[in-house]
Amino acid sequence: MAVKLEQITVPTRGIGDFVEITQQVDDVVGRSGIREGIALVRSRHTTAAITCNEPDPRLHADMRDAVHTTFPASEPYRHIEEGPDNAVAHLATAMLFGESTWVAVRHGRVDVGTWQHLYLVELYEARRREVDVAVLGE
Amino acid sequence: MAVKLEQITVPTRGIGDFVEITQQVDDVVGRSGIREGIALVRSRHTTAAITCNEPDPRLHADMRDAVHTTFPASEPYRHIEEGPDNAVAHLATAMLFGESTWVAVRHGRVDVGTWQHLYLVELYEARRREVDVAVLGE
Amino acid sequence: MAVKLEQITVPTRGIGDFVEITQQVDDVVGRSGIREGIALVRSRHTTAAITCNEPDPRLHADMRDAVHTTFPASEPYRHIEEGPDNAVAHLATAMLFGESTWVAVRHGRVDVGTWQHLYLVELYEARRREVDVAVLGE
Numbered sequence: 001m002a003v004k005l006e007q008i009t010v011p012t013r014g015i016g017d018f019v020e021i022t023q024q025v026d027d028v029v030g031r032s033g034i035r036e037g038i039a040l041v042r043s044r045h046t047t048a049a050i051t052c053n054e055p056d057p058r059l060h061a062d063m064r065d066a067v068h069t070t071f072p073a074s075e076p077y078r079h080i081e082e083g084p085d086n087a088v089a090h091l092a093t094a095m096l097f098g099e100s101t102w103v104a105v106r107h108g109r110v111d112v113g114t115w116q117h118l119y120l121v122e123l124y125e126a127r128r129r130e131v132d133v134a135v136l137g138e
Numbered sequence: 139m140a141v142k143l144e145q146i147t148v149p150t151r152g153i154g155d156f157v158e159i160t161q162q163v164d165d166v167v168g169r170s171g172i173r174e175g176i177a178l179v180r181s182r183h184t185t186a187a188i189t190c191n192e193p194d195p196r197l198h199a200d201m202r203d204a205v206h207t208t209f210p211a212s213e214p215y216r217h218i219e220e221g222p223d224n225a226v227a228h229l230a231t232a233m234l235f236g237e238s239t240w241v242a243v244r245h246g247r248v249d250v251g252t253w254q255h256l257y258l259v260e261l262y263e264a265r266r267r268e269v270d271v272a273v274l275g276e
Numbered sequence: 277m278a279v280k281l282e283q284i285t286v287p288t289r290g291i292g293d294f295v296e297i298t299q300q301v302d303d304v305v306g307r308s309g310i311r312e313g314i315a316l317v318r319s320r321h322t323t324a325a326i327t328c329n330e331p332d333p334r335l336h337a338d339m340r341d342a343v344h345t346t347f348p349a350s351e352p353y354r355h356i357e358e359g360p361d362n363a364v365a366h367l368a369t370a371m372l373f374g375e376s377t378w379v380a381v382r383h384g385r386v387d388v389g390t391w392q393h394l395y396l397v398e399l400y401e402a403r404r405r406e407v408d409v410a411v412l413g414e
Contacts, residue, residue: 001139001274001277003313003413005380037141038178038272040314040378044389046329051232053184058216059228066209066229071342078334090335091342094327095372096233102178102240102378104143104270111270113182132380132387134314136274136277136412137141139277139412175279176316176410189370191322196354197366204347204367234371240316240378242281242408249408251320274412275279 003136004032010129012048012122015085016064020055021131022118025103026110028133035108037137042100044132047089047124049097054115067092067123089123097121105137141274142170148267150186150260153223154202158193159269160256163241164248166271173246175275180238182270185227185262187235192253205230205261227261235259243275279412280308286405288324288398291361292340296331297407298394301379302386304409311384313413318376320408323365323400325373330391343368343399365399373397381413 008024021041029039043050053059067088077087093099103118104111112118120129144166148157159179167177181188191197205226215225231237241256242249250256258267282304286295297317305315319326329335343364353363369375379394380387388394396405 001141003277005312005314005382005413036143038143038274042378042380044392046389046392052237053228053232056217058218059225062215062217062225062229063233065213066233069213070208070233070346075341075345077338079332079338080334087335087338090329091338094329095339095342095346098236098374098377099328100377101236101238102180102272104180104272106143113184113268116182116184130389134378134380136314137143139279174281176281176412190375191366191370194355196356197363200353200355200363200367201371203351204371207351208346208371236374239374239376240318240410242318242410244281251322251406254320254322275281 001138002034005134008131008133010120010131012127012129014126015124017122018060018119020117021120025118025133029105029110029135032135034105034135034137037105038102039105039110040102040134042132044130047093048129049093049099049121050101051097051119051121052101052112052116055117092123139276140172143272146269146271148258148269150265150267152264155260156198156257158255159258163256163271167243167248167273170273172243172273172275175243176240177243177248178240178272180270182268185231186267187231187237187259188239189235189257189259190239190250190254193255230261277414278310281410284407284409286396286407288403288405290402293398294336294395296393297396301394301409305381305386305411308411310381310411310413313381314378315381315386316378316410318408320406323369324405325369325375325397326377327373327395327397328377328388328392331393368399
């Protein structure tokens, strides 16, 4: 059994950006030498989430809309020193998408399912985001 | 330390079905020989979720209702090639329930808490679902 | 590689209480002797959640409000033997916050990100809550 811990950097282009990170996570798995086990993925931010989903831009648009219908920017939020968008970004990260997930590692590769891809979801503004990837196994 | 990775198959009867998988996960733990550690559970699908909750059918009905009040099928979704129900299933999996969780393993058994059971939640239609179970420990 | 599994006790003061548990989780990491790896955190309850967020009371108030606008206590819930608040607590735990997360362990400490803290979120009433903490690594 071994553990490999890495931090990957994910630049984003602005609010609502779905940045695919499957390859970057797979590269960490490759460098770990681990053939069978798990890869855990976690955004080190409270306004950028992790999700595993289909690579359909229309689905990503539905998810962006779902954030705004669930938590409208027009609500009287209290956490407003960085603007109401920032409160919404916090709520959507912690209460809708979540900031972490895990996937199986088989034959030295991440095994996410047939139509699935790992994404960092930018919920605030263009940033350089940091993501922790931990690989455990044999 | 050892790792055991298995895929279990979970047939579902249709949208809104809560299929208990506690025993199947516990069986993987038993086969692993691991006595103390963790069991991670992950749906390999984007329209079927994992949750850990009480075995009360009324609570499951409340959760089904909560999906539909949060993401009504009447909204103009863009991801509609498989019908609006499919968009809702994606949103509910990724943004409400989540597709994965973990539980402690103690004395060679999953230790989920007094009133808790592990469920796969079918959010789309009757299917044969695949769930990854990873057990790590000693 | 080693694994350390502990249960920590978290008293709460009532519905909506955010109880910081970063230090308690860090203490488990310290006792484990593990320097590099992961710490997984899971509420052993279906009406108390785990979240990782900023220590801003206004943000926590926004999150409390978000629970009640998403799942109003005035809805005709079916899981009502412990009152409608209890149904809302179940929905908010499983469908909004989630009951578990993981964080990286580096240099023998939890490494949660610059402005982040781990919280147990009480969603029902003043209770003594139990949280599973698992540390895996080297």
